[in-house]
Amino acid sequence: xxxxxxxxxxxxxxxxxxxxxxxxxxxxxxxxxxxxxxxxxxxxxxxxxxxxxxxxxxxxxxxxxxxxxxxxxxxxxxxxxxxxxxxxxxxxxxxxxxxxxxxxxxxxxxxxxxxxxxxxxxxxxxxxxxxxxxxxxxxxxxxxxxxxxxxxxxxxxxxxxxxxxxxxxxxxxxxxxxxxxxxxxxxxxxxxxxxxxxxxxxxxxxxxxxxxxxxxxxxxxxxxxxxxxxxxxxxxxxxxxxxxxxxxxxxxxxxxxxxxxxxxxxxxxxxxxxxxxxxxxxxxxxxxxxxxxxxxxxxxxxxxxxxxxxxxxxxxxxxxxxxxxxxxxxxxxxxxxxxxxxxxxxxxxxxxxxxxxxxxxxxxxxxxxxxxxxxxxxxxxxxxxxxxxx
Amino acid sequence: xxxxxxxxxxxxxxxxxxxxxxxxxxxxxxxxxxxxxxxxxxxxxxxxxxxxxxxxxxxxxxxxxxxxxxxxxxxxxxxxxxxxxxxxxxxxxxxxxxxxxxxxxxxxxxxxxxxxxxxxxxxxxxxxxxxxxxxxxxxxxxxxxxxxxxxxxxxxxxxxxxxxxxxxxxxxxxxxxxx
Numbered sequence: 365x366x367x368x369x370x371x372x373x374x375x376x377x378x379x380x381x382x383x384x385x386x387x388x389x390x391x392x393x394x395x396x397x398x399x400x401x402x403x404x405x406x407x408x409x410x411x412x413x414x415x416x417x418x419x420x421x422x423x424x425x426x427x428x429x430x431x432x433x434x435x436x437x438x439x440x441x442x443x444x445x446x447x448x449x450x451x452x453x454x455x456x457x458x459x460x461x462x463x464x465x466x467x468x469x470x471x472x473x474x475x476x477x478x479x480x481x482x483x484x485x486x487x488x489x490x491x492x493x494x495x496x497x498x499x500x501x502x503x504x505x506x507x508x509x510x511x512x513x514x515x516x517x518x519x520x521x522x523x524x525x526x527x528x529x530x531x532x533x534x535x536x537x538x539x540x541x542x543x544x545x546x547x548x549x550x551x552x553x554x555x556x557x558x559x560x561x562x563x564x565x566x567x568x569x570x571x572x573x574x575x576x577x578x579x580x581x582x583x584x585x586x587x588x589x590x591x592x593x594x595x596x597x598x599x600x601x602x603x604x605x606x607x608x609x610x611x612x613x614x615x616x617x618x619x620x621x622x623x624x625x626x627x628x629x630x631x632x633x634x635x636x637x638x639x640x641x642x643x644x645x646x647x648x649x650x651x652x653x654x655x656x657x658x659x660x661x662x663x664x665x666x667x668x669x670x671x672x673x674x675x676x677x678x679x680x681x682x683x684x685x686x687x688x689x690x691x692x693x694x695x696x697x698x699x700x701x702x703x704x705x706x707x708x709x710x711x712x713x714x715x716x717x718x719x720x721x722x723x724x725x726x727x728x729x730x731x732x733x734x735x736x737x738x739x740x741x742x743x744x745x746x747x748x749x750x751x752x753x754x
Numbered sequence: 755x756x757x758x759x760x761x762x763x764x765x766x767x768x769x770x771x772x773x774x775x776x777x778x779x780x781x782x783x784x785x786x787x788x789x790x791x792x793x794x795x796x797x798x799x800x801x802x803x804x805x806x807x808x809x810x811x812x813x814x815x816x817x818x819x820x821x822x823x824x825x826x827x828x829x830x831x832x833x834x835x836x837x838x839x840x841x842x843x844x845x846x847x848x849x850x851x852x853x854x855x856x857x858x859x860x861x862x863x864x865x866x867x868x869x870x871x872x873x874x875x876x877x878x879x880x881x882x883x884x885x886x887x888x889x890x891x892x893x894x895x896x897x898x899x900x901x902x903x904x905x906x907x908x909x910x911x912x913x914x915x916x917x918x919x920x921x922x923x924x925x926x927x928x929x930x931x932x933x
Binding site for chain 1: 784
């Protein structure tokens with residue numbers, strides 16, 4: 365029901381803004397490392413003339429480490445034996461949200477790489493399409509055979525596991541360069557309970573990137589096609605502020621821009637303040653999605669904490685923490701923010717305050733990316749749209 | 755049967771939530787897709803290169819190689835953002851010749867939600883280094899803690915180069931005197 369509630373919310377947003385047919389598509393569950401049925405659902409809306417049809421195109425094949433291309437095993441998965449399926453749902457020009465679903469069965473021992481996109485047509489012939497999303501599903505690959513010379517080499521191997529990989533990149537843009545790639549990893553405190561980690565990860569990822577029910581996620585949801593989400597295998601360890609990756613987890617950590625290590629037990633979260641890095645989030649918190657979003661402000665955008673007792677430094681563009689009132693006011697003027705908004709957080713740390721709650725200052729689901737933090741997020745996303753996020 | 759149940763289940767939920775029901779549902783027969791037409795395979799063919807996954811352990815001024823693994827990697831992009839001054843740079847060499855360079859953010863400055871700013875001297879850095887030919891050495895610089903070092907990466911090629919063969923692109927040149 366959570367998925368559907370989110371779908372309704374998404375539809376409401378798009379239908380109010382555009383006045384034309386719109387379509388969104390998602391898969392559910394986001395990821396499972398075991399046999400299951402993955403359901404792709406597209407929801408279209410055109411309140412004026414109604415929805416005539418929805419078309420879902422799905423490519424399914426065996427997830428590989430690209431060894432079929434010759435050469436070395438890959439970190440990002442490939443696909444072999446792909447088939448394309450199409451489902452067309454027609455509607456009686458429905459003016460309320462119209463939904464069309466396509467289930468994909470993932471059998472025992474299979475790891476599938478699935479790509480889908482959806483298109484909707486209105487009663488008057490208007491069209492809308494989604495971007496392609498690619499994701500992994502099923503029992504993960506653990507071994508590859510690489511043939512570079514006369515003797516094949518058998519290796520233990522794990523590819524990065526895409527949860528939402530936007531594969532419609534423009535030609536010529538290097539793989540992943542124009543997206544913010546975020547990896548979710550289980551901390552060692554999950555032990556061998558990988559499925560439990562996935563269970564905890566899913567609502568956090570949904571809450572941050574897909575769910576429009578809370579204000580704090582609004583900007584990430586609007587920009588969700590600029591974020592690729594991945595899950596890593598075991599091998600990450602978030603110990604206080606130290607974030608270590610080993611074994612198979614390294615493959616995923618090496619291709620992502622930012623990594624969050626989810627803790628099962630109570631933990632004081634700590635993240636690198638950098639333009640790409642790692643952080644932690646305690647998965648059991650009621651507001652874990654908000655906490656993850658806040659932490660990603662540190663390790664993806666380089667923002668500092670804007671509250672007393674936090675990490676009051678920044679490397680973002682622009683910075684959101686300043687060493688003096690004058691520096692803060694000068695920056696505010698340049699950014700079009702009232703210089704009078706500059707407030708001292710603590711000795712030698714100033715920020716631009718807004719009357720509303722800020723994600724880097726206020727632990728509140730109503731918070732948003734505001735003043736310098738909002739501009740830093742916006743600039744980072746703009747860089748992604750220009751072809752390279754960093 | 756599970757597929758049917760899932761369909762029924764999803765359909766019931768959609769209807770319960772007020773979604774319009776399809777008047778017809780038509781499935782086109784699945785068709786095989788040639789690798790050249792598969793968008794994922796196209797991306798991989800166009801955008802991946804041979805490289806090393808490098809994991810470094812840095813402790814103050816000391817740099818150690820945790821692991822170096824040969825892999826097909828996404829073609830690295832130039833990290834042009836200069837606002838993050840604290841980056842770790844790695845240069846790859848083959849036979850003394852500079853072959854490739856990569857950098858990654860250093861994780862020195864951290865925000866602890868309990869302690870405020872925490873500066874780490876001991877940290878891990880993971881990055882991808884392009885290796886169009888077999889590398890034998892990397893040079894590492896981490897200016898945040900004045901760390902630097904020259905580290906051998908020949909072992910990464912060992913599975914593919916059981917004995918040195920100059921015609922094997924995955925065989926780094928042996929150390930001087932080792933031939």
